[in-house]
Amino acid sequence: MNTLDPVAVFRMEAAECLEAIEAGLLDLTHRLDDKNLVDAVFRGLHTLKGSGSMFGFDALAAFTHHCETAFDRVRKGEVPATAELVAAVLAAQDHMRALVDQPDADHGDTGQKLLAQLQAAVGEKASTNQAIPAIAASGPLGAPARQTTTWRIRFSLPSNAMANGTNPLGLLDELRDLGECTVRANTAAIPPLGEFIPTELYVSWEVVLTSDQDRSAIDDVFIFVMDDMELDVQEIPAPVGPISPTSEDIASATVAVLPAVAAPQPIVSSEFRPVEAVPVKRETTVAQPERQAKAAENVRVPAERLDELMDRVGELVIAQSRLSQLASASTDIALRSVSEEIERLSGELRDTMMVLRMVPVATLFSRFRRLVHDLARETGKVIELVTEGESTEVDKTVIERLADPLVHLVRNSIDHGLETPEDRLSAGKAAAGTVTLSARQAGGEVIISIRDDGRGINRERVRAKAESSGLIAPGQLLTDSELLQLIFAPGFSTAAAITNLSGRGVGMDVVKKTVEALRGAIDIESIPGEGSEVSLRIPLTLAIIDGLLVRVGSGRYVIPLSAVEECLELSLEEDLRSRGRSFISLRDSLVPFLRLRDLFRTGTKPDVHQKVVVISTGTERVGLVVDQIIGDHQTVIKSMSKLHNDVATFSGATILGDGSVALILDVGHLVVAGQQQEAQMRVAG
Structure with missing residues (x-):
């Protein structure tokens, strides 16, 4: 059995992490004051930096550190989140993806340019009487001196924490880095030797920390293990002497929520005196196996293996058809019985296999949020992307092949369809144009539509271009549907000039060829002044x-x-x-x-x-x-x-x-x- 390459596993997880960061950034564009989104992006950057460093992607970790630092300042309220900062981190995220895919390649000065853009985005909103330290500095961005605070921290990890790779001493070491601390271990829960299980954790800890950091710095220490642990943090007036927790202190333990990483071992105070146990809530220990079971339900399977399995199922269906034909021509009752049973089982196997290959179109639609965001900044238009029917499922092969055609259609809607804010206002429309991606199932087909509320298709311009290109004879009678279908002809474009978005007449031709290769069809409707809609009718499955x-x-x-x-x-x-x-x-x-x-x-x-x-x-x-x-x-x-x-x-x-x-x-x-x-x-x- 081949074992998975750890670096390959990291790349898969890094891709998911980058997608989550991108989604958070795009959400943040519309809700710049949403602290939860800021925290989510910060956690994603923190995760990517730590994982990259663990697997030897040092350039990725060093570059991501600067973006994390910028968002840390936003999180602490030192600078506000701005559209410029989101755009800068989105651009930086593309560079992070390149550093994941090609860590040893020469990326030129791309990183330095992006860091300068990031520094400018943060610096523009900084206080005028405080110089902004360079983001490229190795340490965190500068902050004013703070008064020290003393915290009492009690925490206990789940019994299987060490078996899952969490090193408790690493957490203690991170707490010691925050300031002066005293650590006491609670060993009262350790069972007799006969009941002792070496892989389980029985010790909990109580820490008194004096630091100039705020509460968020303490939470960051436990950011990857909060899901399954109990944590209680209390501020106390001054450092205390020997720890003697009261029953009220113990009862105040609370549960917080967040996955787990290992860390180096620290030096812990030598005074390990048993103290009263901090009880772990029973519902937490009961729910833990359930969470593990749920996590184990999802298994990564390479797409090639699914394709190979689909081929085997197809051959089985053909063999079953042959068996059914032989059985129908035979008078052997036993043979007919076996044939019917094989037919039933092969049908169930086929249905199960089809479900395995189905993927919700949400995975396809989510890619266009970034595209619309970038095109809006490039064209100066105000664009809102609306998605409908994201739970509709399509064969994964269809999803893969539809990505490029939909990119062409969305770009075409934005470039040719939507007007500028000034033109929309003069036409009595809202300044923001809307592009709607929708999916629905109709029989054995999935209909994916791209709709905009722009100016619509100019029939006269389409006819004039078609006649000048020799696609139709001058004055030839065409139905409205036939006329609109001309825009899918090779080399056809009504753009006045070639731009980065359109004008070369290749995009819509690619759309038509791809859809026809999928055994699908294209319908197009357009109302002048109200918008256009292009519908792709695609088979649910290709197998x-x-x-x-x-x-x-x-x-x-x-x-x-x-x-x-x-x-x-x-x-x-x-x-x-x-x-x-x-x-x-x-x-x-x-x-x-x-x-x-x-x-x-x-x-x-x-x-x-x-x-x-x-x-x-x-x-x-x-x-x-x-x-x-x-x-x-x-x-x-x-x-x-x-x-x-x-x-x-x-x-x-x-x-x-x-x-x-x-x-x-x-x-x-x-x-x-x-x-x-x-x-x-x-x-x-």
């Missing part, structure tokens, strides 16, 4: 789907079951009667249908009793005429070769139980084909 197996001529095809609404019978007489109009009446509404036998040019005669499979994508419906409905089929999706990239009718292929191949129909393309046929019939009529 295994439930399908409806049908026969057309001598070939077999799979229709995704999530898109199937109902199945009807179409007799030969009705088929002949509908020639020339291709509509069926379905509950007082006309539904266009496509004869797949003609579309695929099978050259065969239709069956006497044909079937119509009504499929839909959202509100649009179309019927597919097939010769036979064979039944449901667990479909393992296999990608088509590059030679078939231009065949839009099919989204993939699957292997049937007998080893033959069945093509998977692209429902979205067929619905569009049905709509076009309906429009042509109306024009002809």
